[in-house]
Amino acid sequence: MLGLFRDIAEEIVCAVDEQVDEEDLAALDGVVDVVQRFAHDSEAGCIERRLLWVTGLCSGRWVLRLDNDEVPGRELLTKLPALVEADDVLQYVLPCRWLFPDRGHYLGERPWSEDWHVRLVRNEPIALRFSGVLHSTFDGVEPLRFVELPFYHLDCIVNSRESREAKAARYEAILPGRETMPGWSVNNHYLPEKFQKEPSLQVPPEDISLIAKVLDGVASARSGRWDAATSQIAITPLEEIDRTWPLRRVSSDAYRATWLSVPHIEDLEARAPRRIYVEVRNDGTETWPYGAQLPAFRLGYRWMSSDGTAVIADGIPTAFTADVRPGETILQPMVVQGPEEPGEYRIQFALVHQDVCWFGEGPSFPLNVRVP
Numbered sequence: 001m002l003g004l005f006r007d008i009a010e011e012i013v014c015a016v017d018e019q020v021d022e023e024d025l026a027a028l029d030g031v032v033d034v035v036q037r038f039a040h041d042s043e044a045g046c047i048e049r050r051l052l053w054v055t056g057l058c059s060g061r062w063v064l065r066l067d068n069d070e071v072p073g074r075e076l077l078t079k080l081p082a083l084v085e086a087d088d089v090l091q092y093v094l095p096c097r098w099l100f101p102d103r104g105h106y107l108g109e110r111p112w113s114e115d116w117h118v119r120l121v122r123n124e125p126i127a128l129r130f131s132g133v134l135h136s137t138f139d140g141v142e143p144l145r146f147v148e149l150p151f152y153h154l155d156c157i158v159n160s161r162e163s164r165e166a167k168a169a170r171y172e173a174i175l176p177g178r179e180t181m182p183g184w185s186v187n188n189h190y191l192p193e194k195f196q197k198e199p200s201l202q203v204p205p206e207d208i209s210l211i212a213k214v215l216d217g218v219a220s221a222r223s224g225r226w227d228a229a230t231s232q233i234a235i236t237p238l239e240e241i242d243r244t245w246p247l248r249r250v251s252s253d254a255y256r257a258t259w260l261s262v263p264h265i266e267d268l269e270a271r272a273p274r275r276i277y278v279e280v281r282n283d284g285t286e287t288w289p290y291g292a293q294l295p296a297f298r299l300g301y302r303w304m305s306s307d308g309t310a311v312i313a314d315g316i317p318t319a320f321t322a323d324v325r326p327g328e329t330i331l332q333p334m335v336v337q338g339p340e341e342p343g344e345y346r347i348q349f350a351l352v353h354q355d356v357c358w359f360g361e362g363p364s365f366p367l368n369v370r371v372p
Helices: 022-028 047-055 074-083 161-174 186-190 205-215 238-244
Strands: 013-017 034-038 062-064 070-072 091-098 116-122 144-146 151-153 179-181 257-261 267-269 273-282 297-305 311-314 329-337 343-353 357-359 364-370
Touching (some): 013 047, 034 047, 047 238, 070 205, 161 186, 297 329
Parallel strands (some): 013 034, 091 144, 091 151, 267 364
Antiparallel strands (some): 062 116, 257 273, 273 329, 343 364
């Protein structure tokens, strides 16, 4: 599959699980430019843990991601050079076609027909946002384009139903309840024998030939720089990979912040929002990402009893509008919403790592909450 890109890619990077025997890496000899082995992940159990790490190994201006059970369509290969010449988009979204019941047919009904992925991305931090959870790919960052240039998923024709049922059960245990449409588990994709209702559609002949070339092991052009005979490949440990994984455990050294300015609020209506502008410095070791990105560091506040001895309610956290790297200061709007009931309160500002902890306490002062 990688050899199909040899005539158009400036660089081919391949990441390989350490459980693959070194002898098997000889198949990549002369095909790829960079090979990196990584520590096996028995905890998260999914490739998404490593996506940003392996993207960081790429030096090109654009990065196309494909997994080892996927094959590009002929039109994607043909138009790829023109796509990466664009200077007005950050990403392209491509359709995934699930082959079933054979290499000449694919599932054309919902939900398989709606399986679109951000796979071609500008190799810039702003375009490389990623949640890191199972079944996720790069987050959509506009401007982006949807293009009808498919790639094909081989899983349902190369693996037995029994192995796919086991995979679906394992994935459901890792991330239960995830649906692609109401009442449909994303893991049902792997079991068309149970759920297919409409006849499969015909794969275009030019794509069948590519799929056959991959499945039958026909070698493509070989001009890569990597030489299996002379290469010594170290195994990248999970600790290094996890520095780029959004779901990583954050060190306690990350939980430091200084509030430099917060406007004093004397009164507020119950349940009413008010925008204020605060200035805060990141004194920790982790970047606070903007928007909905993970780890979920946010500006927060709490409503306390008037004497400050009891927490009445947590306020609605505010996401950052730009990344705040260690040592940086940000002037940031945040919204403070009055508690449900009027009365005398004390407001306490702090940073919050959502679902983990509060840290970096800021100003605290009494505040009268009025009847709306």
